[in-house]
Amino acid sequence: MPYALASTRHAERVRGAIEGRIPAPSDSSRLVSSWQRSFERYQLDPGSVIGPRVLGAGELREIRDREESFLRASGQCLSRLHDMVREADYCVMLTDAHGVTIDYRIDRERRHDFKHAGLHMGSCWSESEEGTCGIATVLTDLAPITVHKTDHFRAAFTTLTCSAAPIFAPGGELIGVLDASAVQSPDNRESQRIVNQLVRQSATLIEDGYFLHRTAACWMLFGHQNRNYVEAQPEWLIAFDESGNVVAANRRARECVPGLDGPRHIDELFDSSHVQLRDVGRIEAIAALRLRATGAMLYARIRAPLGRSGPASAPRGTAAPVSHAYAPETDRSALGPFLRSTDARVAGNARVAQRVAGKRLPILLLGETGAGKEVFARAIHESGARRNRPFVAVNCGALPESLIESELFGYAPGAFTGARRHGARGKIAMADGGTLFLDEIGDMPLALQTRLLRVLAEGEVLPLGGETPVRVNLDVICATHRDLAQMSAAGTFRDDLYYRLSGAVLALPPLRERHDIAMLIETVFAEEAQAAGRPLALDRALAARLAAFDWPGNLRQLRNAMRYACAVCDAALVDARHLSADLAARLPEDTLDSPASAALSAFSLTALPPADERERIAAALTAHRWHPNDAARALGISRATLYRRIAKYGIVAPHRR
Secondary structure: OOHHHHHHHHHHHHHHHHOOOOOOHHHOHHHHHHHHHHHHHOOOOOOOOOOOOEOOHHHHHHHHHHOHHHHHHHHHHHHHHHHHHHHHOEEEEEEEOOOEEEEEEOOHHHHHHHHHOOOOOOEEOOHHHHOOOHHHHHHHHOOOEEEEHHHOOOHHHOOOEEEEEEEEOOOOOEEEEEEEEEOOOOOOHHHHHHHHHHHHHHHHHHHHHHHHHHOOOOEEEEEEOOHHHOOOOOOEEEEEOOOOEEEEEOHHHHHHOOOOOOOOEHHHHEEOOOOOHHHHHHHOOEEEEEEOOOOOEEEEEEEOOOOOOOOOOOOOOOOOEOOOOOOOOOOOOOOHHHHOOOOHHHHHHHHHHHHHOOOOOOEEEEOOOOOOHHHHHHHHHHHOOOOOOOEEEEEOOOOOHHHHHHHHHOEOOOOOOOOOOOOEOOHHHHOOOOEEEEEOHHHOOHHHHHHHHHHHHHOEEOOEOOOOOEEOOOEEEEEEOOOHHHHHHHOOOOHHHHHHHOOEEEEOOOHHHOOOHHHHHHHHHHHHHHHHOOOOEEEHHHHHHHHOOOOOOHHHHHHHHHHHHHHHOOOOEEOHHHOOHHHHHHOOOOOOOOHHHHHHOOOOHHHOOHHHHHHHHHHHHHHOOOOHHHHHHHHOOOHHHHHHHHHHHOOOOHHHO
């Protein structure tokens, strides 16, 4: 059948199913709902044979950099799945939470065929752009699915079969989609049953691998109802802190263990009166536990936190390290790390953002370049009700003035020379249902400010060269390093737009002014050390010098510095030799006695003789009833340092002797 005729017939079938004139596809209400949204809400053409939008190399690189830990956790599983389905001519794709393909596996000799079908890096598969397809439907419904051939909304994809499954973060939010697709396959949907099952199993493995990565510094319970599968194939993963408070649990555990949706103590979940769970972790035994809620038996192995330092963790003669451990996310809100900041301004901003997120109130973020405005904006989005909808970021200062209008508002077919034949949707329309983030809004030309004002005031966008406005429902977050109030007074920024955007104004402090700079240095270093895949520690003297530095490039500069140091370090301890020459030359001299160093260690235990040091630690633990957080705070050291000293001197709690 000629391709044009096939696309026409497919478009007629879609319209007929939506109008109820012919049977719906594959007896699936999910597919029918997706077809209706694609046709009515997104106004897509079912007869279109244009492939998916593909990101440029620079934009894709930025997204992959942000998803680095997710990519590390999923890479091996992608390869394993591809090995199982490659003989049947499938490719395997991994997308982020917005449907952008950030990794894939494909046979080299079939690369051209898959790329021609739109299956390659950087392709975008949101429902608002491509209509019904495997990835888009999972993004919308958060459940696995097979979209087979003519189940697809657009004619461009009716030869494809796609089986896809969601991947969730430890906090339960969607972080990506795993998909296996073939360009050619049998017409019978049942032929995809095994592939669908393999994709679902692989998505669970990736999810659990990412879970273990994010909670590496926690105690971990690996559980199964059968003792023989605890080591080989645990189903339940429950992370808890040193005090026994549950930090996170994987999806299977949340489904099977009552009470895991809220804050709980591990002893409230399991009857473990006959055994101390952390003692089980130290001897690596398998323990039998009883679920308090149901009485069911569970067999579990407990693993101590990874990276925990013992007496021999650092080579002799080296300076005391800050930390080996990766700090877990103990708050299920994406704003959690900001809420826990010891800098009052950062924590205050997070509390305000938490209250206004999702309240249809524009948010304006002020701060120097590199201060983390986009990271904070994403955290706001992911903490609100729209977290599973698109987060679309546009840097108004990075686009040429001639392209900003078409990039933001889109354009109608034939709007200008070189335009795509079918037109293009702009970033504003792509953010429908989610959040539009306009970075460097102060650089937006005055003429476009008027058009943006109409979007905010009337909730509709008119494509360039178009006649019919399109309704949009979105949250707007803007950011700038400029003084918009001053620009408004000078006439270089519209007054009415400034007042429309400044529903909530949050000023992010530069890194040099933050009171939690020592903690930030430790956290960023730990993340980069984890990504480097080697046990690394940061020299305390260097950490103090870093904390006293001005950091003109703020958090962006700090992260690049730590990434470089971890990459070039050829020892266990990162010190000043491993910094770039430019940064090392500009750092202040040794500042271990400075106020910045005091933030890292208010009291240096290493200055005491060993006997006095042991006595002081034991006294602090006794005075605070062996609560490690309180004792560490009283001693002026981190909890990780306290644990190292406890192990070094063989200090044992009275009830464990």
